[in-house]
Structures are given as C-alpha cells and as structure tokens.
Amino acid sequence: MARESLGGQLDLLLLSALRAEPAHGYAVIEEVRRRSEQAFDLPESSVYPALHRLEQAGMLDSEWAEVSGRRRRVYRLTSKGRSALGKRRGEWLRLRRGIGAALGEAN
Numbered sequence: 001m002a003r004e005s006l007g008g009q010l011d012l013l014l015l016s017a018l019r020a021e022p023a024h025g026y027a028v029i030e031e032v033r034r035r036s037e038q039a040f041d042l043p044e045s046s047v048y049p050a051l052h053r054l055e056q057a058g059m060l061d062s063e064w065a066e067v068s069g070r071r072r073r074v075y076r077l078t079s080k081g082r083s084a085l086g087k088r089r090g091e092w093l094r095l096r097r098g099i100g101a102a103l104g105e106a107n
Contacts, residue, residue, distance in 0.1 A: 009092065010042070010046065010050050011050060011054060011084075011088065012088045012092060013032050013036075013040065013042075014028060014032070014050055014054065015077065015081055015085040015088070016035075017031040017035065018075055018076060018077050018081070019077060019082075019085060021076075022074045022075060022076035024065075024072035024073060024075070025044065025047055025048055025051055025072075025073065027067075028047060028051070029047055054075075054081065055075070058080045058081075059077070059081035059084050060075045060076065061075070061076050061078050062074060062076070
C-alpha cells in the first residue's frame with residue numbers, strides 16, 4: 001500500500017516498527033510488512049524520505065553500521081520519538097474506537 005492510502009499513519013507505523021530495537025530502512029519495511037500480516041508493503045520511495053524527516057524532527061537518531069556485511073544507516077527512536085509514538089498511538093486508538101462505534105461495531 002502506498003503512503004496516501006495509509007491516511008497519514010506512515011509515521012506511526014515507522015515509529016512503532018522501531019520501538020523494540022534499532023533497524024536499517026529495509027528492516028523497518030520488513031517489520032511493518034510482518035506486523036501488518038503483509039497488508040502494508042511500503043515502497044522505499046516513501047519510507048526513506050519519512051525516516052529522514054522523522055530524524056530531522058528529532059524523533060529518530062541514526063548512525064552508519066555494518067549489518068550483514070553491508071554498510072547501512074541504522075535508525076533508533078529518541079525520547080522525543082517514544083513520546084510521539086505514545087501520543088500518536090493514543091490518537092489512533094481513539095479514532096479506531098470512534099469509527100467502530102459509528103459503524104455499529106462492538107468495542
């Protein structure tokens with residue numbers, strides 16, 4: 001799925017994928033794919049600019065590291081990123097409950 005079809009939730013998915021441990025961009029894409037049960041196959045052309053934007057906003061730090069014999073940029077959440085993740089997750093849960101209620105679904 002492309003970024004546009006995520007309803008502005010790309011940042012939430014990326015921050016969440018980095019919650020457990022630092023990872024390089026492709027590993028983040030794989031983690032989102034795995035966690036979403038293959039529902040989200042994010043294109044690199046959306047993910048890498050978003051990772052750079054999140055880093056510029058102070059939500060991620062990064063450094064070059066050797067991963068599986070290749071030099072890769074590894075990203076990790078900052079305290080600002082953890083805080084943003086918590087806030088965005090709360091907003092998403094409220095939105096999900098509201099939509100569910102509007103559709104007549106049990107919470």
